[in-house]
Amino acid sequence: MAVPGPAPIPVPASTPASAPASSVGPLLRDWRRRRRISQLDLALRADSSARHISFVETGRSRPSEEMVLRLAEHLDVPVRERNALLLAAGYAPRYTETTLDDPAMDVLREGLTELLRAYEPYPAVIVDGTYTVVAANRGIALLMEGLPEHLLAPPLNVMRITLHPEGLAPRILNLPEWRGHLLDQMKRQLALSRSPALRELYDEVAAYPVPPSGSLTPADGAPCPVLPGFALPLRIGHDGHALSFLSTIATFNTPMDVTVAELAMETFLPADPATAKYLASVTT
Structure with a gap:
């Protein structure tokens, strides 16, 4: 029996971005704990200090947009969730979400x-x-x-x-x-x-x-x-x-x-x- 060729690429159902938390600190702390990385280790990887990481996680310091993206990179945060981190920190999403029929x-x-x-x-x-x-x-x-x-x-x-x-x-x-x-x-x-x-x-x-x-x-x-x-x-x-x-x-x-x-x-x-x-x- 003949088998059809490659199926045309339809538009996959999109998943809405995660709802932002009240601040970016708890989200970053959650990702760090998921990765089982200490504040000191994350600070060394991101060229920061454990004190600053602690202040960010507890809400005592608001990270810059660059710092949010840097921490997300070292925590291997998925692209969709990086947008959620940026929103939680008060910044615009960095990554687009383009449908496949665009x-x-x-x-x-x-x-x-x-x-x-x-x-x-x-x-x-x-x-x-x-x-x-x-x-x-x-x-x-x-x-x-x-x-x-x-x-x-x-x-x-x-x-x-x-x-x-x-x-x-x-x-x-x-x-x-x-x-x-x-x-x-x-x-x-x-x-x-x-x-x-x-x-x-x-x-x-x-x-x-x-x-x-x-x-x-x-x-x-x-x-x-x-x-x-x-x-x-x-x-x-x-x-x-x-x-x-x-x-x-x-x-x-x-x-x-x-x-x-x-x-x-x-x-x-x-x-x-x-x-x-x-x-x-x-x-x-």
Whole structure:
């Protein structure tokens, strides 16, 4: 059956910026504690003093706009939350949030579509900060064949599609390990983000009942190959074959826009020759 080409990039649902606190001090203190950094260590990194950091956190001193951004940089605060820090300190947001259908994003959209197409026949998908699908290629469409319509209705969400008991979960041959990997990934993201939408998504997918893993032969019917031990593979069934992938995630370096900062491209590289051969045969 023919698989459609890369999906056009729609506009992901935007997440409102975090509501600013009464002052920037408590927010900065919270981020510092999340990172488990002492006031002295933060002061040394930001070329300041522990006394000044203490005064900022307790509200006795109002940091300059430059200092807010410097502290946010050393605390690895996400771009969206840096705007919240600036607002809490009484400054205008520094980072724009441009929707993907804006003409200014034309080059970006075209580039992402080309990346997805170039990776075929291997699966690749682009998601936003809450794992909503922005675009996907034919390799991803192949893996999602036969899923129920309610999971494929927009907006598609990769965590929901993957972990739902009616989604890909029953097809994943190493589901306990892969499910644990995905939930740990979301936990790490939650430690970096104050997103209520992400927390709600995590609570939803973590509560899904876990169906039993399947059992299939490799894609060419040969004995199961020894998979690489340096990374956890995704092992998933398709049309009676067992496919194995290694995944990578790429993000934009030093983004200056909230939308761009929250985009991530996940690619799935065949972990054995049989998987590569099978994908080539079914997508040509």
